Amino acid sequence: MTVEKEDPITKKMLYVSQPVFSRNVLYEHGRKVGVVIMHASLVEKLMREPAGDLIAKHLPMVCEPKPWTGFQSGGFLETLTTFLRVKGGEMTQRDYAEAAAERGDLDQVFAGIDVLGKTGWKINRDVFTVMLKAWNSGEAVANLPPLNKVFDMPEKPADTNDKEARSKWYRAMRKIENEKSGLHSNRCFQNFQMEIAKAYSNETFYLPHNIDFRGRAYPIPPYLNQMGADNCRGLLLFANGREVGEHGLKWIKIHLSNVFGYDKASLKDRENFPMEHISDVVDSVNHPLDGRRWWLSAEDPWQCLAACFELKQALDLPDPTKYISHLPVHQDGSCNGLQHYAALGGDIAGAKQVNLEPGDKPSDVYTGVAELVKAEVKQEAAQGDEIAKLLDGSITRKIVKQTVMTNVYGVTFLGAIRQVRRQLDDLVPELRNGAGPISGQAAAYVARKIFKALGAMFSGAHDIQYWLGDCATKIATSLSPAQLQKVIEAEDHGNTDHSGAGLRTSHHKKAKQSETMAEIASFRSSVIWTTPLRLPVVQPYRISNGRRVKTNLQDITLTEPTIADAVNKRKQLQAFPPNFIHSLDATHMLLSALKCHEVGLTFSAVHDSFWTHAADINTLNRLLRDAFIRMHSEDIIGRLAAEFKTRYKGHIYLASISADSVLGKNIKAFRTKFHRGQRPATQVRARQYAELVLEARRQNLLKSDDPAKKAEGKKLVTPCSLFETLDGHKYLKTRHSLGETAIGAIPQETDQKILEKALHSEDVAGDVDMEHALEPLVEGKVGADGIIHIAEAETEDGEGEIASKDEEVPGKKTKKSQSRASDVTWLWLPLTFKAVPQKGEFDVTRLRDSQYFFS
Numbered sequence: 064m065t066v067e068k069e070d071p072i073t074k075k076m077l078y079v080s081q082p083v084f085s086r087n088v089l090y091e092h093g094r095k096v097g098v099v100i101m102h103a104s105l106v107e108k109l110m111r112e113p114a115g116d117l118i119a120k121h122l123p124m125v126c127e128p129k130p131w132t133g134f135q136s137g138g139f140l141e142t143l144t145t146f147l148r149v150k151g152g153e154m155t156q157r158d159y160a161e162a163a164a165e166r167g168d169l170d171q172v173f174a175g176i177d178v179l180g181k182t183g184w185k186i187n188r189d190v191f192t193v194m195l196k197a198w199n200s201g202e203a204v205a206n207l208p209p210l211n212k213v214f215d216m217p218e219k220p221a222d223t224n225d226k227e228a229r230s231k232w233y234r235a236m237r238k239i240e241n242e243k244s245g246l247h248s249n250r251c252f253q254n255f256q257m258e259i260a261k262a263y264s265n266e267t268f269y270l271p272h273n274i275d276f277r278g279r280a281y282p283i284p285p286y287l288n289q290m291g292a293d294n295c296r297g298l299l300l301f302a303n304g305r306e307v308g309e310h311g312l313k314w315i316k317i318h319l320s321n322v323f324g325y326d327k328a329s330l331k332d333r334e335n336f337p338m339e340h341i342s343d344v345v346d347s348v349n350h351p352l353d354g355r356r357w358w359l360s361a362e363d364p365w366q367c368l369a370a371c372f373e374l375k376q377a378l379d380l381p382d383p384t385k386y387i388s389h390l391p392v393h394q395d396g397s398c399n400g401l402q403h404y405a406a407l408g409g410d411i412a413g414a415k416q417v418n419l420e421p422g423d424k425p426s427d428v429y430t431g432v433a434e435l436v437k438a439e440v441k442q443e444a445a446q447g448d449e450i451a452k453l454l455d456g457s458i459t460r461k462i463v464k465q466t467v468m469t470n471v472y473g474v475t476f477l478g479a480i481r482q483v484r485r486q487l488d489d490l491v492p493e494l495r496n497g498a499g500p501i502s503g504q505a506a507a508y509v510a511r512k513i514f515k516a517l518g519a520m521f522s523g524a525h526d527i528q529y530w531l532g533d534c535a536t537k538i539a540t541s542l543s544p545a546q547l548q549k550v551i552e553a554e555d556h557g558n559t560d561h562s563g564a565g566l567r568t569s570h571h572k573k574a575k576q577s578e579t580m581a582e583i584a585s586f587r588s589s590v591i592w593t594t595p596l597r598l599p600v601v602q603p604y605r606i607s608n609g610r611r612v613k614t615n616l617q618d619i620t621l622t623e624p625t626i627a628d629a630v631n632k633r634k635q636l637q638a639f640p641p642n643f644i645h646s647l648d649a650t651h652m653l654l655s656a657l658k659c660h661e662v663g664l665t666f667s668a669v670h671d672s673f674w675t676h677a678a679d680i681n682t683l684n685r686l687l688r689d690a691f692i693r694m695h696s697e698d699i700i701g702r703l704a705a706e707f708k709t710r711y712k713g714h715i716y717l718a719s720i721s722a723d724s725v726l727g728k729n730i731k732a733f734r735t736k737f738h739r740g741q742r743p744a745t746q747v748r749a750r751q752y753a754e755l756v757l758e759a760r761r762q763n764l765l766k767s768d769d770p771a772k773k774a775e776g777k778k779l780v781t782p783c784s785l786f787e788t789l790d791g792h793k794y795l796k797t798r799h800s801l802g803e804t805a806i807g808a809i810p811q812e813t814d815q816k817i818l819e820k821a822l823h824s825e826d827v828a829g830d831v832d833m834e835h836a837l838e839p840l841v842e843g844k845v846g847a848d849g850i851i852h853i854a855e856a857e858t859e860d861g862e863g864e865i866a867s868k869d870e871e872v873p874g875k876k877t878k879k880s881q882s883r884a885s886d887v888t889w890l891w892l893p894l895t896f897k898a899v900p901q902k903g904e905f906d907v908t909r910l911r912d913s914q915y916f917f918s
Contacts, residue, residue: 065160066104073361086616095793097617121284123263128180128271131173134161138180144283146173150603155589155626156276156277159599162731174563175596175653176280178660179272182667185304185389186264189372190365192299193351198257203366204352206293207253208246244654245552253294259287260298261280267302275644278598278649289391290669290836297365301665301676303428306389311678312383317918318360318392318677319344324362329424330914337374347371360809376794391667391674394683394917398428398809399671400471400644402916403651406695408523409903418915419905425915428520429464435516436463436509450508453493457510466513471524479510525701528640533797534707534896534903535590535636541716541894543588547759554756585629591710592703596653597693602642621778634881643703645693654690659683673917688910695907700899707896713895715758717751721785722888729789730782749891758891794835797889797897875908 089096101109124139131137131146136155138144146169147160163169194207201210217235220228242417269290270282281289287295307315313334320333328336337344343357348371351358361367369390377386394403405413416428434537437458443451465486474482484506491505517526525708538797544552546859590602590638605628609620652668659666659675664683667674675683721727734750737757743748761784764776785791910916 064105065800066102066103072516084306092543111279113823119808122183122259123268123270123284125266125268127269127430128177130177131232131521134164135396137173137177137282139678144271146176148273150624151806153603153624154604156601156603159591159601163597163599168599169655170685171596172274172278172598172653174660175656176272176274177496178656178666179280179668180269180280181660182665183269185267185302186260187298187300187369188371189348190369191260193368194294194298194365196352196918198254200352205359208249212242212243212246213388213813220827224257227385231486234575243613250724251836255776256287256295256298260383263287265565274598274649276603277600277645278594278596278653279645280649280652280668287668291362291676292617296363297369299390300389302389303665304389305676305678306384307377307388307676308678309390311676312377314392314680315370315374315377315390318390319367321376321393321395321918322361322366322370326918327425327427327430330918338352341378345375348375362818365514370845387868388599388677391676392677392680394673394675394687395915396648397426397670397915399648399912400641401428401524403523403647403695404471404524404527405905406907407700407902408527409905411903411905413521413523418913418918419910421909421912422915425918427460427604429460429467432467433460434518435456435519436512439515440509450505454491454505454509457491459490462490462594463507463513466510468654470514470517471644476507476510476514479513480506483509483513509910523668523900523903528901530700530897531640531643532636532917534704535639535892536632537716537718538588538590538711538714539590539630539635540551541711541714542586542755544713545760546712547588547715547755551759551763552574586632587627587630589716590635592643592646592706595697595699598640600646602635602638604631604638604677605629605722606631609881625804640764649698651687651694653691654693655683656841658686658690662686684797684914685918688913691916692907692910704896704899711894715755715762715891716894717889718892719796719887720887721796722793722886724794726785726789726791726794727785727888729785729891733780733785751891754782755891758783762893783892786890786892789880 064081064083065078066139067079069075069864070077081104083102083105085102086098087100088099095564099114121139121142123143127139128138129136129140134146143159146164148157149160155348160169164173179378190831196830197204203209203212206806217232220232221715222228270284272280272282275466282290287298288294289299305311316335316337317330317333320328320336321385323336325333325336340357343355345356347356347358347368351368358364358368359372373388373390377388380386397663402419403412404410405417405419411420415422416426416431418426435614439456442456444455462483465482466474470479471484480503484502487506487509488502588606589604591599593599605624606630607622607624609622612619612621648671652673653671655673656666656668662682664675664686666683673683673687720730722731734744738750738753742753744750757779758781759778761779761781764779767773767776
């Protein structure tokens with residue numbers, strides 16, 4: 064490309080040809096990484112004039128979307144989109160979805176997603192006018208970032224040898240630079256959103272939707288939709304209006320209270336709140352930017368301003384009930400994930416906390432947790448605890464809300480600490496200014512209290528979550544019948560003897576066996592289940608091995624995911640409980656959408672927040688309750704257990720039992736004889752493979768119709784046959800593999816300095832020292848997925864439980880992990896699942912009388 068440049072001596076403009084791309088070497092986390100970069104002039108040009116092909120690919124439609132009829136048939140009229148959002152290279156999800164669509168299993172899901180796409184929208188021109196003035200002013204208004212924010216730059220330390228001062232200054236500078244970059248990015252994106260809103264200001268438009276692998280619906284146009292931030296939602300109105308009537312006028316008032324943040328009071332109090340502030344409402348409409356700016360003190364300012372316009376316009380009429388309203392009024396679930404857990408477990412105490420039980424006032428689980436934490440902090444402050452004394456009186460609902468909300472969806476303890484710390488830094492100045500105990504330690508203290516309170520309040524949810532985790536653990540460490548057959552065929556072809564005789568093999572054969580173990584005996588079984596609407600859900604978490612390609616410049620590692628890749632065991636098990644709950648709330652939304660369409664209601668949704676006209680809210684609430692009751696009146700967990708039993712029939716999994724039990728000692732004696740020194744105890748992988756071959760042969764013999772072969776199978780001694788003879792079920796060890804992502808799991812104490820170091824890392828997964836920094840915090844490691852990896856160790860006698868090769872944790876093994884590993888031994892068993900946890904006494908039909916289920 065031709066680059067214009069001024070000659071520093073002659074001051075003349077020169078035109079020089081420069082390569083568009085060049086190679087550079089950067090340092091990332093202490094390693095050299097070769098990268099290809101664009102010329103700075105091209106970057107500037109693209110920032111000024113973005114290429115049309117790179118942006119605005121999926122804009123809102125000006126006609127109704129094409130109904131979904133197949134995997135790639137629906138949505139946009141011309142642009143090809145898929146019904147299921149499939150990660151690149153993940154073909155299993157696609158195969159299951161396409162097969163289900165061809166069978167007609169997805170007809171209800173298609174119809175539910177079509178309901179969302181048929182909803183017509185228009186731009187709220189009143190709110191857009193105010194937003195445009197605020198934008199042009201360059202001020203920070205609501206969530207609009209300022210045009211030029213002035214930062215107080217920290218003074219660079221004079222003593223360059225003071226590492227602690229330099230580190231503190233560097234962190235402060237990095238925080239400022241990150242904030243600058245974030246403000247610029249947000250302003251660019253919001254500018255783009257406003258340009259789209261301006262272009263559609265006189266149009267009725269539609270938003271085609273599709274789903275993710277769990278069934279959750281998302282609008283395909285990404286820039287302007289109901290799932291956007293407050294400024295985006297404030298701009299949206301339903302294209303078709305409805306006369307509000309007496310009930311609708313009440314719900315406009317309640318909606319205004321909700322978006323203002325006054326959403327924990329009774330419905331009557333919320334209805335009265337706007338009328339008590341009617342002068343503020345009117346001032347917000349008449350003088351939004353040069354008046355008292357009451358609307359800016361709302362939790363969702365732009366949506367509050369939209370509600371102010373709607374209410375004032377209705378009240379200006381001689382008969383406000385005749386007002387034609389276009390405003391979407393929201394009904395939000397009370398921590399929807401916990402609502403599903405409480406219903407699944409029949410948990411009476413949990414049901415009360417999340418408004419499944421009828422009540423005169425709404426229960427608020429966040430306030431409930433905050434009160435429990437507050438009481439315990441107060442008690443420990445009185446006992447002299449320094450952190451408790453600092454926090455006493457500062458614990459609020461806001462501090463605990465995000466952690467409670469995300470705990471049910473598998474947040475790690477470190478993630479919870481970061482959430483709490485952000486709130487504490489705003490609310491407790493002593494922590495932000497560095498006085499008193501380290502803020503990270505205070506955040507960890509509060510996070511532990513939150514986890515403890517949740518465990519006490521939702522015991523039924525805890526049992527269901529662990530049952531789900533146990534199922535996922537077994538599935539992710541199992542081999543399918545097809546894999547077992549390949550193992551036997553490979554051994555027959557190699558003619559390897561695993562009876563205990565003739566174990567001496569050549570070096571070539573050992574290498575071949577090692578390759579066979581890696582290729583055939585790797586765990587490839589994903590957790591798969593079917594939602595109540597017959598959508599097959601396939602968890603996509605696998606370990607994709609990179610392939611190194613040599614070029615003239617450098618080596619490049621390419622990763623191409625395939626079905627042959629081993630599953631990521633930890634992701635499979637730790638993601639299953641939250642993904643299963645997500646699939647249920649997606650089902651509830653789709654059932655509600657179908658029923659709303661059936662009775663003629665306009666409907667939209669943001670996961671567990673459902674929208675319709677103010678006049679139809681009472682009808683919507685009844686339909687939401689009916690859909691939830693319909694779902695949970697069925698035995699969802701029992702049906703899941705039956706599906707797993709059928710789907711994974713014939714699988715063999717790697718189980719753990721107590722090593723010093725009678726069974727454990729018998730297995731150890733068997734191994735001493737069977738492996739005969741050819742496979743020493745330290746070669747656990749070779750032992751596992753040899754015993755797998757033996758057990759696979761035994762299972763084949765037992766399934767034979769030939770009585771002689773069946774008798775031969777019964778005579779064959781394996782760890783599994785010993786398990787059956789000695790009633791091994793009582794010796795099984797269940798690892799609580801959900802770790803501290805489970806509801807109510809409380810990690811151990813940790814050193815302040817180690818915790819502070821962990822919290823100051825920008826990218827936990829990328830910090831090469833972070834695994835060791837976090838060892839005292841939890842019994843495990845933090846992986847690239849942000850999930851705490853439970854430590855597993857190989858012991859001298861080889862009896863510990865061993866992680867797969869791709870997932871072995873590097874670094875020195877602790878005495879604690881070695882001790883824990885030596886308590887168990889492994890063996891191959893036919894895959895069976897535990898009995899479903901006993902359900903509590905909560906009757907889900909009581910929900911019919913709960914006016915605060917969604918409100």
